[in-house]
Amino acid sequence: AQSVAQPEDQVNVAEGNPLTVKCTYSVSGNPYLFWYVQYPNRGLQFLLKYITGDNLVKGSYGFEAEFNKSQTSFHLKKPSALVSDSALYFCAVRDTGTGRRALTFGSGTRLQVQP
Amino acid sequence: GAVVSQHPSWVICKSGTSVKIECRSLDFQATTMFWYRQFPKQSLMLMATSNEGSKATYEQGVEKDKFLINHASLTLSTLTVTSAHPEDSSFYICSARDQLAGAYEQYFGPGTRLTVT
Numbered sequence: 001a002q003s004v005a006q007p008e009d010q011v012n013v014a015e016g017n018p019l020t021v022k023c024t025y026s027v028s029g030n031p032y033l034f035w036y037v038q039y040p041n042r043g044l045q046f047l048l049k050y051i052t053g054d055n056l057v058k059g060s061y062g063f064e065a066e067f068n069k070s071q072t073s074f075h076l077k078k079p080s081a082l083v084s085d086s087a088l089y090f091c092a093v094r095d096t097g098t099g100r101r102a103l104t105f106g107s108g109t110r111l112q113v114q115p
Numbered sequence: 116g117a118v119v120s121q122h123p124s125w126v127i128c129k130s131g132t133s134v135k136i137e138c139r140s141l142d143f144q145a146t147t148m149f150w151y152r153q154f155p156k157q158s159l160m161l162m163a164t165s166n167e168g169s170k171a172t173y174e175q176g177v178e179k180d181k182f183l184i185n186h187a188s189l190t191l192s193t194l195t196v197t198s199a200h201p202e203d204s205s206f207y208i209c210s211a212r213d214q215l216a217g218a219y220e221q222y223f224g225p226g227t228r229l230t231v232t
Contacts, residue, residue, distance in 0.1 A: 032219055043121075043208050043223040044159075051219050090158065094219075101212075102149050103221060105158045 002027045002095035006106035013081045014114050021076040021089050021109045029097020033074040035065055038088045038108075047089075050074060061085070081113045117213050118142055121224035128199055128231055136194045136227045138209030144189035145211035149221065150182075153206040165192040165209075199231045 003026045013019045025031055032051050036044040048059025055067045065076045074091060088110050092103040118141040128134050138148055146167045151159040163184050164172040171184035181203075183195040192211075196203055206228050210221040 034220055036223070041206075041226070041228065043119075043225040044210075046220050046222065049220050101147060102161045102164055103210075104161075107158045 002031075002093055002098070002100070002104045004091050004093050004104055004106035006089075006091055006109045008109050009107075010110040010112060012112045012114065015083050016080050019078050019081045019085070019111065019113070021091075021111060023074045023076065023091030023106055024072050025074065025091070025093045026072065027093060027095040027097060029095055031074075032094040032096060033065075033067060034092040034094075034103065035059065035063070035074075035076050036090045036092060038090065044090065047076070081111075083113050083115050086111055086113045117216075117218065117222045119209065119211050119222045119224040121207075121209060121227050123227060124225060125228040126230070128229070130200055130231055131198055133195055133197045134199055134229060136196075136207055136209075136229075138192045138194070138211070138224050140190045140211045140213075140222075143211075143213040144215060145192075146189060146214060148186060148192040148209055148211045150184065150192075150194050151208045151210065153208060153226075155206075159208060162194075167192075196229065199229070201231045204229055204231045 005024045034049045035047040038044050050057050050067045058064045090108050091106040120139045122137045148165040150162045153159050162177045165184045165186040167186045173179045186192040208226045210223045212221045
């Protein structure tokens with residue numbers, strides 16, 4: 001079965017510093033990987049995805065993520081954090097080795113950017 | 116593009132009543148929509164996959180007679196919580212994928228907060 005792990009419940013970073021939010025996955029086939037952000041009492045907003053091709057993918061609001069097949073990781077990064085980046089971040093995977101079309105989400109990581 | 120709406124955004128109902136939540140893809144057609152449930156400070160849990168013109172596929176442990184899903188058109192799916200109880204209080208989120216555009220990502224609605232008193 002597919003699964004996603006986000007080992008950190010919360011990440012704290014000072015404004016202007018680089019940030020990393022970690023994600024590892026487990027699938028039977030090839031993964032489609034996604035990052036979403038959620039603000040309080042709101043739905044999820046799509047940030048970026050990895051389907052195939054370059055391991056480094058760039059997304060919205062200056063975020064990027066690197067697909068590492070050997071480490072089964074897809075960490076989210078941003079070179080310089082903003083206070084407005086403070087939110088809840090979810091990593092998700094779709095396992096192409098199954099017929100399942102739905103996404104499986106990680107437990108979420110709360111990012112807190114301090115001014 | 117790729118906007119998904121939900122209605123209502125929040126609802127309070129009395130125990131024993133039924134509540135219908137609508138999910139619409141505003142600018143694309145979605146043969147498949149997904150319904151998730153999110154408890155406070157927790158992740159999204161898939162409840163069911165809604166298929167246009169056919170029965171929904173429910174995840175293990177989700178009561179299909181309690182959570183009725185109808186996908187009547189390519190742009191509308193509804194979730195009806197029947198005989199609601201306080202433990203059904205949660206944040207319900209739908210999503211859809213623009214398959215015709217070849218998009219892989221799902222687009223999420225803003226969510227519906229249900230409170231059962």
